[in-house]
Amino acid sequence: MIFKVLIIGLISLANAANIRPSIYADEKVQNYLTSFGYLPESDKEIANLRTDQQLREAIRDLQSFAGLPTTGEIDQATSKLMNSRRCGLPDKSDSQHHHSRHKRFAIHGSPWRHRNLTWSLRTERPGGLNTHEVRRELGSALNLWARNSKLTFREINSDRADILIYFQRHYHGDGYPFDGRGQILAHAFFPGPDRGGDAHFDEDEIWLLNNESTEDGTSLLAVAAHEFGHSLGLTHSSVRGALMYPYYQGISQNYELPDDDRNGIQQMYGAPEDKLWANIPKSHSTQPPRAMPTTTIPTPRRTHYPSTRWGHPKTSRPLPADDIPDKCDTSYDAITIIRREVYVFKGSYLWRKGDKGIYHGYPTKITGVFKFPHDIDHVDAVYQTVDERKIVFFIGKKYYVFNAGNLESGYPKPLKTLGLPETLEKIDGAFVWGYNNRTYFFSGTMYWRFDESSHEVEWDYPRDISMFKGVSYNIDTVFQWKNGKTYFFKGKGYWEFDDLRMRVAHKTPKLSAPFWMDCPSPGIETNDIDYSPRKAKITLNSSSQNSMKFSIIIISFLITIFIKKT
Ligand SMILES: [Zn+2]
Ligand SMILES: [Zn+2]
Structure with missing residues (x-):
């Protein structure tokens, strides 16, 4: 009608x-x-x-x-x-109707006032896809913009993030209903409070990951990268081939931001030079795709301790004296807090330390406290999970999850099930950082942040340990003490870490044994050990320099004689 x-x-x-x-x-x-x-x-x-x-x-x-x-x-x-498929946002706002029709990017309203934006995916298993892979794809899409501007994006698990991402269908509460499969794929809101910056994806679409391509399927990376352009303040561009062109185009492998979009984002937020995080090696991009998560450790917060009793050292059994480490003259394999006590591991032994010092009867065999399924001669790293319910040990390419002294069924498992590279030989240190209550793994020159909910390391890791300024590569262990502060250990020394300034509190490491193991201090003068972090300085004193010069003269002389003879 x-x-x-x-x-x-x-x-x-x-x-x-x-x-x-x-x-x-x-x-x-x-x-x-x-x-x-x-x-x-x-x-x-x-x-x-x-x-x-x-x-x-x-x-x-x-x-x-x-x-x-x-x-x-x-x-x-x-x-x-x-x-054809396209973005749900208009190409022109009311105010643009009588404006010039330059073919180029356009900016909507005001940009974000801060450049360190946060984002969060708020839909579980969107479109039946693996949440972890979707997050990785969204992260890659944001990275396109980050690489070309002064913006940084940090994923958080909170609905207070600047950019909230939802997968929804039909009417979903914002007055811009989706339309089932096809045509409108997604829309996003320009910078601002509340819904500002948020991106909505039509869950009825066939979303493709990893730049796959099918006739009906739509690349999530391509659409997300476009929508995030809106989240940052760009409107549609009439330049065909530009990312902000409103119609779906798909994107190629190793896609880089087209000039039109780069000009737009840089006009708002500046070019990326001297960006703080720009020098992080992108080693993660060369790693094999990560395994699907196979387990999930539930992480509800608990204020009481599990009722399971802890194993106690069997002091009645005589210890073989030959392999007992000297607590005052050694490095330490792993240190962690377990139920507010410090546990220090070395070789096949451990010490336990309470408020009044190291307990009697220690060191004791690790296997006397933690029921490993086989004999062990060392642990590489250990940490207590954020919820204080589980103890996780790392030995070589495997990890073990304990509930109190008992190994959970199904363990040990390979490190790669945590999303770590298959080539990784071991973890040096693992701890929950007091600064953000997140779990971190360290190995060699790299560290990873671990997502306790997806039970995998996060997509944009590893990063270089140099982010923890002043800490050496190849640490022995790291842990958060009861004061909430972080301590890194290497050799016989340790650094206290200043979480707010993101640097070591003292450049020169201090001797571990006197402070941590109740050992006599060798004296104030020598308490600081000379241990230059990262760069080994090669300096010759003047006498050795002179003798070297002398050697060079003699060698040159001999060579001259040799050449003359031949
Ligand atoms: Zn759009
Ligand atoms: Zn919406």
């Missing part, structure tokens, strides 16, 4: 104006033109009063923006365009 009225209205208007019949612009076409900003929204209720000229103008605008011949008619190319 409405449709008939509309057509009759248009015909009568056309007749009145004595121009060509205009029934080509049916209701669907007009809705399309209105939705994407080519006809003013305010005319929607009085659509039958639109003049033919107004419609032709709108169609010409649409064609011009998309880069089609501007016929002003719904020809084949235009009809095809209107059926």
Whole structure:
């Protein structure tokens, strides 16, 4: 009925104006033109009063923006365009109707005031996909913008993030319903409070990961990268091939931001030079794809301890004296807090330390306290999970999860099930950082942040240990003490770490034994051990330099004689 009225209205208007019949612009076409900003929204209720000229103008605008011949008619190319997949945001806002039609990026409103933005995926298993892989894809999409601007993006697990990401279908509470599979793929909100910055994806689409391509499928990376452009303040670009072009184009492997989009983002947030995190080696990109998570450690917070009793050292059994480490003259394999006591591991032994010092009866065999399924001669790293319910040990390429002194069933498991590279030989240290209550793994020159909920390391790790300024590569262990501070250990020394300034509290490591193992201090003068972090300084004193010069002269002399003889 409405449709008939509309057509009759248009015909009568056309007749009145004595121009060509205009029934080509049916209701669907007009809705399309209105939705994407080519006809003013305010005319929607009085659509039958639109003049033919107004419609032709709108169609010409649409064609011009998309880069089609501007016929002003719904020809084949235009009809095809209107059926193709695209972003749900309008190409023109009301204010743009009478503005210039430069072909280039456009900016909407004001940019974010801060450059360190946070983001969070708020839909579990979106579209039935693996949440971890979706997060990795979203992270890659944001990274495109980060690489080309001064912006940084940090993933947090909170609905207070700047950019909240949802997968939803049909009406989803924001007045911009999705339309089932096809046509509208996603939309996003420009920078601002509340919904500002958020991105919504139509869950009815067939979302493809890893830059796959099928006829019906849509690349999540391509669409997410486009939507995040809106989240950062860019509107649609009429440059075909630009990321902010409104129609779905897909993106190639190793895609880089096109010039038009780069100019846009840099006009708002500046070019990326001297960015703090820019020098992190991208070693993770060369690693094999990560295994799917196979287990999940539940992490509800508990204020009481599990009722399971802890094993106690069997002091009645005589210890073989030959392999007992000297607690005052050694490095330490692993240190952790377990139920507010410090556990120090070396070789096959451990010490336990309470508020009044190291307990009697220690060291004792690790296997006397923790029921490993086989004999062990060392542990590489150990930490207590954030919820204080589990103890996780790392030995070589495997890890073991204990509930109190008992090994959980199904363990040990390979490190790669945590998303760590298969080539990783061992973990040096593992701890929960007091600064953010997140779990970190260290190995060699790298560290990873571990997601306790997905039970995998996060997608944008590893990073270089140099982020923890002043700490050496190849640490022995790291742990958070009861004071909430972080301590890194290497050799016989340790550093206290200043979490707020992100650097060691003292450049020179201090001797571990006197402070941590109740050992006599060798004296104030020698308590600081000379242990230059990271760079081994090779300096020759003047006498050795002189003797070296002398040697060089003699060698040159001998060579000269040798050459003359031959
Ligand atoms: Zn868009
Ligand atoms: Zn929405």
